[in-house]
Amino acid sequence: xxxxxxxxxxxxxxxxxxxxxxxxxxxxxxxxxxxxxxxxxxxxxxxxxxxxxxxxxxxxxxxxxxxxxxxxxxxxxxxxxxxxxxxxxxxxxxxxxxxxxxxxxxxxxxxxxxxxxxxxxxxxxxxxxxxxxxxxxxxxxxxxxxxxxxxxxxxxxxxxxxxxxxxxxxxxxxxxxxxxxxxxxxxxxxxxxxxxxxxxxxxxxxxxxxxxxxxxxxxxxxxxxxxxxxxxxxxxxxxxxx
Numbered sequence: 005x006x007x008x009x010x011x012x013x014x015x016x017x018x019x020x021x022x023x024x025x026x027x028x029x030x031x032x033x034x035x036x037x038x039x040x041x042x043x044x045x046x047x048x049x050x051x052x053x054x055x056x057x058x059x060x061x062x063x064x065x066x067x068x069x070x071x072x073x074x075x076x077x078x079x080x081x082x083x084x085x086x087x088x089x090x091x092x093x094x095x096x097x098x099x100x101x102x103x104x105x106x107x108x109x110x111x112x113x114x115x116x117x118x119x120x121x122x123x124x125x126x127x128x129x130x131x132x133x134x135x136x137x138x139x140x141x142x143x144x145x146x147x148x149x150x151x152x153x154x155x156x157x158x159x160x161x162x163x164x165x166x167x168x169x170x171x172x173x174x175x176x177x178x179x180x181x182x183x184x185x186x187x188x189x190x191x192x193x194x195x196x197x198x199x200x201x202x203x204x205x206x207x208x209x210x211x212x213x214x215x216x217x218x219x220x221x222x223x224x225x226x227x228x229x230x231x232x233x234x235x236x237x238x239x240x241x242x243x244x245x246x
Contacts, residue, residue, distance in 0.1 A: 018130050028136050029129055032085075032158035035138035039084035041171035042071060043181070043201055044142040046153040047194035050220025051144030053082040054198040056171075056206070057213055072215050074224045076101045078111055078145045080217055084171030085139030085158075093141055093156075097121050114145040114152035118162045126160025140170045145219050167197070173205040180204040191218055192235075195227065199235045211236055 017028045042055040055071035072082045073094045079101060083090035100120050104112040121141065128134045136158045144153045153165050167185045169177035180201040189197065195216060203209050211233035218225045227235075 017128070017135055018132055026129060026159075029159050032136040032138045036085040036140045036158065036170060037172060037174065039086075039139070039171040040071065041169055041173055041177055041202060041205065042082040042084050042142055043167075043169045043177060043198045044082065044144055044153045044155070044165065045167045045181070045185070045189070045194040045198045046144070046151045046165070047189040047191050048187075049151070049191040050146055050194075050218055050222075051080075051151045051153050052191065052194040052198045052216065052218055053080055053142060053144055054195070054202060054214060054216040055082050055084075056202055056209060057215055059213075066212060072217050072226075073098075074217075075117070075143075076105070076111060076145075077223050078147075078219065079114065079117065080144055080219050080224050082142045082144075083139055086137075087139075089137040090139035090141065093121060093125070093137060093139060096124055097141075097143070114143060114147045114154065115162075115164075118143050118154040118156065122156050122160045122162045125156060125158065129158075129160060142168065142170060146221060149221075151220075169201065176205040177201045191220060194218075195231075195235045196238045199232065203236065 014027045020026060040056045040058040045052040053072050057066050057069040057071055059066050059069060072080060075081055075097050081094055081097060097117060101112045101117055125137055129136050140158065141156045155163050155165055155168050155170060167181040169181060184197045202214065211229050214232055216227045216232055
């Protein structure tokens with residue numbers, strides 16, 4: 005295949021290459037890998053979502069960087085990749101969740117919402133004049149008393165996880181999650197594991213650079229910086245930091 009032929013496959017979102025690949029989807033995955041990492045941990049009591057907020061300038065207000073989003077009282081999402089693409093997916097998720105609540109008079113399930121989002125994502129991989137979303141989401145919540153955690157892929161594939169990381173330095177963070185995860189984690193233990201996994205990939209990470217929430221029977225709860233700092237201390241008991 006000459007270079008011109010390859011460029012034709014590169015540019016087409018609805019064209020398979022001769023070896024069965026859609027290059028635009030793979031490029032979208034690369035965009036996710038370049039994003040700041042986010043982590044999800046499922047526990048016996050609920051789900052923990054934690055995200056690193058990377059600021060391009062010391063003059064930027066770090067709190068203005070949104071990586072974790074409330075979708076409903078019992079649902080939340082964390083994003084990695086292109087921020088604008090993630091916002092479109094979050095807006096779609098919020099609208100879908102509220103529409104189902106109004107239609108049926110009850111909250112939408114975590115799995116049902118995830119599949120609605122990934123159906124929307126998948127359409128962009130087979131329609132002319134569009135491109136795949138350069139973002140992935142972690143979607144967590146409580147469904148019928150059970151904690152559920154899902155990840156989306158730019159191809160439109162949903163996957164359920166016990167603990168997972170997406171974004172930059174994923175391999176290091178995922179290894180830390182696999183080493184520390186147990187089936188009987190409490191919500192507090194889940195917070196400690198999520199933050200310790202982020203710290204594993206960046207030992208200079210501070211509490212002010214992290215946002216975290218818990219999703220349980222108590223709803224969507226945002227952790228303040230003091231609580232995150234305490235969890236960091238629990239995650240690194242031998243640290244000399246105050």
